[in-house]
Amino acid sequence: MAERLVVIGGDAAGMSAASQARRRRTADDLSIVAFEKGRFTSYSACGIPYWVGGLVDERDELIARRPEVFRADYAIDVRTRHEVVDIDLDRREVVAVALDEGRREVREPFDQLVYAIGALPVQPHWAKEGVSGVFGVQTLDDGDALHAWLLRDPKPRHAVVVGGGYIGVEMAEAMVNRGLTATLVERGPQPMSTVDPDMGALVTDKLRTLGIDVRTGLAVTGLDHRDGVVTAVRTDDGTIPADIVVLGLGIRPNTALARDAGLPLGPTGGIRVDLRMRVIGAPGVWAVGDCVESVHRVTGQPVHIPLGTHANKQGRVAGINIGGGYATFPGVIGTAVTRVCDLEVARTGLLSVEADAAGYAFVTATVESTNRAGYFPGADFMTIKLLAERGTGRLLGAQIVGRSEAAKRIDPLAVALWNGMTVEDMVGLDLGYAPPYAPVWDPVLIAARKAVEALGVL
Incomplete structure (x- = not known):
């Protein structure tokens, strides 16, 4: 049998x-x-x-x-x-x-x-009151229901996204792209707590240039509705009109x-x-x-x-x-990327608050460089931040915020982190160079060099 x-x-x-x-x-x-x-299997x-x-x-x-x-x-x-x-x-x-x-x-x-x-979307008590027009975005069935709501008659005009993580900022942009006004409500000091505050501030600025009303330090306390359909979000600083509410509070x-x-x-x-x-x-x-x-x-x-x-x-x-074979899962380092319009955001390893909580003594190094040679058409700026352990110089984490070709530069940093490299090791990495693809000193190498300087090695 x-x-x-x-x-x-x-x-x-x-x-x-x-x-x-x-x-x-x-x-x-x-x-x-x-x-x-x-209703669906194997979807993105x-x-x-x-x-x-x-x-x-x-x-x-x-x-x-x-x-x-x-x-x-x-x-x-x-x-x-x-x-x-x-x-x-x-x-x-x-x-x-x-x-x-x-x-x-x-x-x-x-x-x-x-x-x-x-996983399940985090749902505060006010999201469980049976009011229509409130959506999590965890499964394709969730997305299908949200998409159908956007096509209803009369069509929604005002969206409120509660929570400013990856899903929150992506859905806020999606609402703007659909022609709705969008308000992003974040309880913390800024959206994108998945990067350090100085890097997250760059994302906040971009969201506002898209016309998204970013409101930070604000807690949602409830919903207003008419005939069971959401009409506004109540906060501890007044109400915000809403024909649709999207939960981006994490999972x-x-x-x-x-x-x-x-x-x-x-x-x-x-x-x-x-x-x-x-x-x-x-x-x-x-x-x-x-x-x-x-x-x-x-x-x-x-x-x-x-x-x-x-x-x-x-x-x-x-x-x-x-199936009778042998395989193991070696762990994670938290590499993740996202995009807000033309702004790319990436991270790997530990944030400053995480490194501090883990007990590491560390330095940070932040540099601004370009994705290509500065004279080459399409050259644009990116900001890279590295965390390195004092004493050993081991890379602990990295974050990138920038435009074209910024986010995927997190990959060599993730490889370095995965293999326990020091920032001094990284300065000598033989990365590809040509003016259409990088300056002669790649931004990754510039950041590593600055981290070495912060450690006092050079």
Whole structure:
């Protein structure tokens, strides 16, 4: 009899695990059932703001593989619109309900289980009052509902985005691109707390040049509505008109089901797994994606950094191991990029506040340089900031804000950080040079040189 694998969650992490396991084991040897609460599988949630804003024409362009492809080409029994509501580890079965069939109960036995439910948008109490026109942006179903709301009659004119992280700033720009007025409300001193305040200030300036009303140091306290449809957002400094409200307050691991089943959670709230993505103390159970916590390679501490890159890699690792191979997930360093109109934002490693909290003594070095030789057409400025540990000179983190070709310069910095290089090592890196691509001293090298000077090495 074939061994049975059940996957809970049909997006990047879950379907990567299922696909990798299938590549190594036939349907006669391993039967695979995947439950997905929504209507879609294997899609780019990161692309939702670009579809909503009109840069991507069709929703389906975000879908990598449809359920029917997994069924026909991979022999994976994908069951969309099925929500798993219980995991019984003793009986080795999951309980799901068919959402489009009157919540008909389905019980599915398993030998191996992959938990890949992802994360949930942070929802304050006022967002749970059942007022229409309030949206999180975590799944493609969420994006579909938001997109449909923008097309309703009468069309919304005023958008309020609550929270200024990656999703918040991307959705604020998307609203402007759709012709709405946009107000971005951030409780902290500025949007983009994913970079240091001096770097985030550059992003705030750009948002305002787009016509986005950025209001910082402001807390949302509730909603006004008429006939159950949002009309305004209440704050501790008055009300803001709103025909649509988008939540950009971050996300948290979706682990209620895991907790109820007795699976171990770590200090970040994510599921605890080993290097092979096996859940600690739960034989035959794996967890991957935004619901797990990882190890930060700089600090060695547990972190929850939900990104599609990690989800795909973790799913691949679990699938290889389930399929009889051997693979490990080596941890994360928090590399991430985004774009606000023509302004690119990137980071890797630790922010100043994170390095301080971890106990590091460090220096910072900030430089302004150009993406190309200064005389070459299209040359534009970028700002690079590095953090280096005192004593060792080891790179601890990097941030970049700039225009054309700025963000991807985070990649050599991420490689240096991943491999424990010092900023003195980095000064000698043999990076590519030609006037259309870089000045003779690449901005990365200039920043490394300034960090060396800050350390007092030269």
